[in-house]
Amino acid sequence: MVECSLCGREAVVELNYNGFSLCEGCFVRQFERRVRKALRLAGFFKRGARVLVGVSGGKDSAALLSVLAKFNSRVGAVLLPVLVDEGIDGYRNKARVTAEKLCASLDLELNVYSFRDLFGFGLDEVEGLDSARDACAFCGVWRRWVLNKAAVDLHADAVVVGHNADDVGQSFLMNLLRNSSSVLSRSGLESGGVKGLFVPRFKPLAFNLERESAIYCFLRDIPFYLGGCPYYAGFRVGIKDFLNEVEGVYPGSKFALSKASFEVQKALPSDKRRVFKCSKCGFSSSSDVCMACSLRDEVGVLFKKG
Amino acid sequence: MFVFVKSGERRKRVVVKAGALAGSVVKLSEVGVLKVNGKVAHPKKVLKEGDVVEFVRVVYGG
Ligand SMILES: [Zn+2]
Ligand SMILES: [Zn+2]
Numbered sequence: 001m002v003e004c005s006l007c008g009r010e011a012v013v014e015l016n017y018n019g020f021s022l023c024e025g026c027f028v029r030q031f032e033r034r035v036r037k038a039l040r041l042a043g044f045f046k047r048g049a050r051v052l053v054g055v056s057g058g059k060d061s062a063a064l065l066s067v068l069a070k071f072n073s074r075v076g077a078v079l080l081p082v083l084v085d086e087g088i089d090g091y092r093n094k095a096r097v098t099a100e101k102l103c104a105s106l107d108l109e110l111n112v113y114s115f116r117d118l119f120g121f122g123l124d125e126v127e128g129l130d131s132a133r134d135a136c137a138f139c140g141v142w143r144r145w146v147l148n149k150a151a152v153d154l155h156a157d158a159v160v161v162g163h164n165a166d167d168v169g170q171s172f173l174m175n176l177l178r179n180s181s182s183v184l185s186r187s188g189l190e191s192g193g194v195k196g197l198f199v200p201r202f203k204p205l206a207f208n209l210e211r212e213s214a215i216y217c218f219l220r221d222i223p224f225y226l227g228g229c230p231y232y233a234g235f236r237v238g239i240k241d242f243l244n245e246v247e248g249v250y251p252g253s254k255f256a257l258s259k260a261s262f263e264v265q266k267a268l269p270s271d272k273r274r275v276f277k278c279s280k281c282g283f284s285s286s287s288d289v290c291m292a293c294s295l296r297d298e299v300g301v302l303f304k305k306g
Numbered sequence: 307m308f309v310f311v312k313s314g315e316r317r318k319r320v321v322v323k324a325g326a327l328a329g330s331v332v333k334l335s336e337v338g339v340l341k342v343n344g345k346v347a348h349p350k351k352v353l354k355e356g357d358v359v360e361f362v363r364v365v366y367g368g
Contacts, residue, residue: 002350011348021348059364166365214339214364218346228366244336244365 013215016251024219031216034207035067042190042202044158047076052156052199054147055081055103055110057095060162062102062224063213064205068160069106082150084143085114087122088229095225102223111154113146119296121303127231129302135231138295145292148283151199163203165258166210170239172261177239182273188265194275197284209254309353312360326353337365 002011004023011021022030039045045068053068055061065081072079083099085092096112103110116122119142127135151159175184193200205213217224246253277283278290285291307324310317311331322331328342329349340347341360353359 001352002348012346014349021350024346210365211336211339214362215346218339218341218362226362226364232366240365247336 012219016247017209017255018252027212027215028219031063031208031212032067032070035064035204036071038189038202038204038207039071042158042204044200044202045071045075045077049077049158050080050154050156051077052080052082052147052151052154052159054159054161055083055099056162057083057092057097057099057102057225058162059214059217059224059226060164060205060210062099062162062222063208063216064160064162065102065106065108066217066220066222068204069108079108080111080154080156081108082111082113082147082154084146084150085112085116085122086139086143087115087124088231089122089124091227091229094227098223098225105223111150113150115142115146118146118149121299123231125303126299129299130305131298131302134234136234136236138299139231141291141295145281145283145290147201148199149281152283156199159199159201160204161201162205162213164205164208164210164213165254166240166243168203168206168261169243169254169257170236172257172264173239173243174235181268184261184264184268188262194284197275197277197282206258307353307355309356310358312358317358322353327351328353328357328359331359332361334361338363 002021003009004011004026005020006026007023009023009025011023013022013027015022045051051068053061053065055065065079068079081103083096085096100110114122123135123139126138147159147161172184189203189206191201216222243254243257273286276285276287278285278293279288280293281290283290308319308321309326309331311320320331327349328340328347328351331353332340334340334349338361340349341362342351342353343358
């Protein structure tokens, strides 16, 4: 039997990045301690606060919602789980069943916002169009827009998403490779809110690895959907595979990269670009029409052509 | 002795030396989690005859 590096009980997890082996209890405590640290830095998780939790049915958001629900017995915030249904048959409909099961087990009501209801089409229809962009390019922008819309509808004070240290590192590297310094300056633990236009967004899992979310769910018997999105493609996938390989050879690289992301973000002058109100949807935008609305227009033209 | 290597719904019977370690039976990587008999397990866990070893892929894209 391998002993836990902290308490001597039987270890069930080996952490390559620091050489520690942990038992079930010590791993769960470590995971939760890191979430608590992120929440403390963010500062929004308080009595009475309305917190929208982006839930997908996958491991990260399942871990996030479960940890928040556990902490919330002492905090007394209002948790509002929201699932964005992009209209991907055979994937999101299955994940949704798992998300509903999770919410029911936590005595929370799941709010569902679907592309088909809001836009009149789902991602399956968009995938069939003759567009130069891949489905992920549309989906990411629209998901973000829908979560913000849900946050405004539900009078949320904050939005939390299940982005982990892997996601933070991937985004950092992608932005470096694209030389997007203005995005880098906005890529910390928090995306700042703009009153009435954008509800602030936080990443409480940013100090845990993606793999650790899965382990946490397995250890606590938290239901999550294991399948992957059929449209998952593009730059991020390449970066993700690359970082997984690097981590395999040089353990600790992912944490180093996500830390570097936060350090660089702090050091950069804050993004002072003017925030506009989108003339179509009324939410925040970097120009007269927001990205979500202009992509909807783009798709509208393609639908007419097809 | 023998153990089972589980992959999805399939199980394959594999002959291993007595005292074999769980992590030596499947290929470990950053994209998944090791389980023995359905529970998260340390790669240096010593296997017993009939144990079911599984590497659950939890990271997608690649
Ligand atoms: Zn321990
Ligand atoms: Zn708009």
